[in-house]
Amino acid sequence: MVASAYTTSAKVLVLGAAGQVGHALVELLEKSPGIEPIGFTRRQMDITSADAVRQQLEKHLPDYVVNCAGFNRVDAAERQVDEAFAVNRDGPANLATACAALSIPLLHLSSDYVFDGHYASGYSEGDDPAPLGTYGRSKWEGEEKVRQLQPQHLILRVSWIFSARGHNFLLRMLEQARQEKEIEAADDRRGCPTSADDVARVILAILRQLTCGIDVWGTYHYCGAEITTRYGFSEAILAAVRQYEELEVETLKAVSTADLHPLAERPASSVLKCRKLLSTFGIRQRPWRSELQRVIREIYGES
Template sequence: MKVLITGCKGQVGYCLESLLSKRNDLEVFAYDRDQLDITDSKQVQQVLAELKPNVIVNAAAHTAVDKAESEIDASYAINRDGPYNLAKGAQLLNALLLHISTDYVFDGNKCEPYTENDLPNPKGIYGKSKLAGEQAVISNCSRYVVLRTAWVFGEHGNNFVKTMLHLGKERSELGIIGDQFGGPTYAGDIAHVLVTIMDEFKGVEQSGIYHFSGEPYVSWYQFAKKIFDSAVQTGVIESAPKINEITTEQYPVAAPRPINSRLNCSKIKKEFGVEKSDWLVSLLNIKAYG
């Protein structure tokens, strides 16, 4: 079986390539943007025609949430047009397309965790462009899984854990938002879930949107506290900075964020037997993030 990974230098793409490269039953083709620009429809057609992959995993995305507010064309090109090109190609090959999406497709106004049946209502360009990408996949490919996840972190790439460790070494005091809640999700766990879906996918009847994120649900403030607790215990930093809990209003940014990013993950457990990601376990190896 042939597997094509796009965005292989991103957090999830990197973990996925590392995971699949250990398997002898697969031919893995891992491309980053300099090798495959998914916004270039002709290049996508050419590469897919040459490789003829059985599975395409789209881990490529424009994820700079605040920059997206000013880089609108780039956001839609990568987050909408790229998935459209891959979906059209996957349909021609009858390939399975696994597409990674985000909690930012929701406005965050719901009190309970979001299910796949909840109506999206993105607040910023990033969320709007990612929702457009979901719709492009669903409308143009019959064998697909859209995997929504949240608050991704890992050893590779930029993320909240690395930012906290960096700031913790430089500053004695930090203000962290305490009124936005979600489920931090380890990139390696997302990669494992993608492999499970790839191996267990039974056909069009399992196509659809699925949620996968970590538990326990926390605020960014609570997440930061756990990061520094782990970092001090393992000797990554000598002492934790003082952390002050602040509100969203006290930390103005270009793009609005959902207050509630919690995702209900019961559907993916029912269909694929996938358990929720325990992000606390992933922090035990926090030395790897430094």
């Protein structure tokens, strides 16, 4: 039951509505004519419960389901393996099963962490996944469940999400910079920061085209334009924040990822090639630097 361009509005059920992307998406959809969003937080619908998922989908009968829910704490996933797999693999499996039974297309968010990060120039959708840790494995197995259980799916892999809310690198950096004289950042991890609002914009653009009934199921990549390192992103964050606030930090020190002793191994390159999204949907990458300025303005109450 894909809504045609002529129906009054497409009902879009969003999971993980309190998270970075979920929140941005519900906010954007609320302002979008012809779309009626229904946001569910974890408390309102736990995707690890097959019964809850089926009952809610049967009750609301949305035109589309967008899964922004996830267990995204990469280090914690090494200790909470069962929970990570329950949310990142079994949750998407429950959604895909219920969506398939009701013929509802499923849009599912995944991650650059499905790759091992050895390709410095970046990853295309067809490259072989080789996750390094529990988080990446659980996201990859979640993708596979979606592919197996609901052919009408669209998997969107994204990377390095930041926003003015929730848990992310930008807000952690800001917290540290207010308290410490010296901060270390890895200069051997490459990637493309991506704002949650930008991901929401991309999902809306995809939904708009799906409502025309086009058949473009499959896996896609999206990230902000311009490759940087964690160090380069940190420099940009501190420069942007210093327009608004004096910070305690005096030195930003470039280190290797190994110097930071993370519990989970991380891909050295998180760069995602986004050509397929451009050629299929005409969606271009937005520069993360302008998004960063916008998010910083939002943090300081200017937008």
